[in-house]
Amino acid sequence: xxxxxxxxxxxxxxxxxxxxxxxxxxxxxxxxxxxxxxxxxxxxxxxxxxxxxxxxxxxxxxxxxxxxxxxxxxxxxxxxxxxxxxxxxxxxxxxxxxxxxxxxxxxxxxxxxxxxxxxxxxxxxxxxxxxxxxxxxxxxxxxxxxxxxxxxxxxxxxxxxxxxxxxxxxxxxxxxxxxxxxxxxxxxxxxxxxxxxxxxxxxxxxxxxxxxxxxxxxxxxxxxxxxxxxxxxxxxxxxxxxxxxxxxxxxxxxxxxxxxxxxxxxxxxxxxxxxxxxxxxxxxxxxxxxxxxxxxxxxxxxxxxxxxxxxxxxxxxxxxxxxxxxxxxxxxxxxxxxxxxxxxxxxxxxxxxxxxxxxxx
Numbered sequence: 543x544x545x546x547x548x549x550x551x552x553x554x555x556x557x558x559x560x561x562x563x564x565x566x567x568x569x570x571x572x573x574x575x576x577x578x579x580x581x582x583x584x585x586x587x588x589x590x591x592x593x594x595x596x597x598x599x600x601x602x603x604x605x606x607x608x609x610x611x612x613x614x615x616x617x618x619x620x621x622x623x624x625x626x627x628x629x630x631x632x633x634x635x636x637x638x639x640x641x642x643x644x645x646x647x648x649x650x651x652x653x654x655x656x657x658x659x660x661x662x663x664x665x666x667x668x669x670x671x672x673x674x675x676x677x678x679x680x681x682x683x684x685x686x687x688x689x690x691x692x693x694x695x696x697x698x699x700x701x702x703x704x705x706x707x708x709x710x711x712x713x714x715x716x717x718x719x720x721x722x723x724x725x726x727x728x729x730x731x732x733x734x735x736x737x738x739x740x741x742x743x744x745x746x747x748x749x750x751x752x753x754x755x756x757x758x759x760x761x762x763x764x765x766x767x768x769x770x771x772x773x774x775x776x777x778x779x780x781x782x783x784x785x786x787x788x789x790x791x792x793x794x795x796x797x798x799x800x801x802x803x804x805x806x807x808x809x810x811x812x813x814x815x816x817x818x819x820x821x822x823x824x825x826x827x828x829x830x831x832x833x834x835x836x837x838x839x840x841x842x843x844x845x846x847x848x849x850x851x852x853x854x855x856x857x858x859x860x861x862x863x864x865x866x867x868x869x870x871x872x873x874x875x876x877x878x879x880x881x882x883x884x885x886x887x888x889x890x891x892x893x894x895x896x897x898x899x900x901x902x903x
Contacts, residue, residue, distance in 0.1 A: 673723020
């Protein structure tokens with residue numbers, strides 16, 4: 543097992559990365575102070591890992607409840623969030639109740655938001671079971687739900703007590719879900735570590751095959767990078783925005799198609815291709831680097847051709863992005879691998895990128 547620490551003073555917490563961690567009582571014990579625990583999971587993950595987690599908690603003598611949510615991005619909304627609150631209130635959960643998010647990014651985001659809101663804040667633990675959630679969404683304290691007009695527009699910054707990333711859980715991932723996680727790994731290398739990006743290029747096939755050693759390194763390095771960024775800028779006042787490379791276009795794809803039509807990582811993969819294209823058009827990135835990015839995204843079995851939503855629709859959706867200011871869209875652009883630029887782009891360049899993206903990627 544490897545442990546990466548997120549250094550946030552008295553809110554610091556560990557990220558444990560390894561195999562067969564869900565069943566290890568000792569990893570949960572230090573982070574559960576109260577008498578009750580509520581596990582929040584979904585219909586897909588509960589049959590796979592619910593009993594294993596409850597068995598790990600049993601020696602602690604806690605009163606354990608389980609909430610099973612419907613699976614999928616389409617359910618990341620107020621109605622589903624209220625299922626968590628209903629269960630907590632029915633169980634008379636108090637301020638010391640610990641929530642445990644057992645599942646992917648949707649489950650983790652909603653559990654964290656529920657924890658931030660219930661009684662104005664109760665502790666929670668992230669147990670991510672998808673590659674995307676292990677390398678990205680479970681780390682950093684971003685929690686929330688979607689709105690029909692914009693992704694993740696309603697939420698809170700709320701840090702977990704710990705992240706327990708069990709690489710073994712990735713064995714049950716469908717290929718499409720695995721690829722969606724690889725997208726966030728690619729993103730991390732592209733924005734922050736050129737050497738890691740080269741490693742991804744060389745090992746993308748191993749990641750596609752779900753090889754444990756490759757996955758462990760990808761999760762560890764991605765978490766190290768994200769932890770350092772979050773420690774420097776917890777609430778996205780500046781630096782943390784680089785983690786949204788590919789997301790401005792990607793979120794527009796998700797919202798425009800309808801949440802769940804494309805997986806988040808699929809939209810981010812295509813969004814990175816679009817952001818790289820825009821970077822080239824603005825004279826920031828060389829064509830050879832753009833081609834490298836496109837190759838690795840394609841090699842990860844991710845889409846590189848954007849859906850034809852219409853340029854006006856794309857712009858409307860991107861203006862609702864969290865980074866937009868006064869309706870002006872801010873893009874995360876690449877200058878080179880490991881070096882980003884945050885800024886605006888002329889309308890004509892954005893339009894050209896949109897036109898190219900729906901034709902050839």
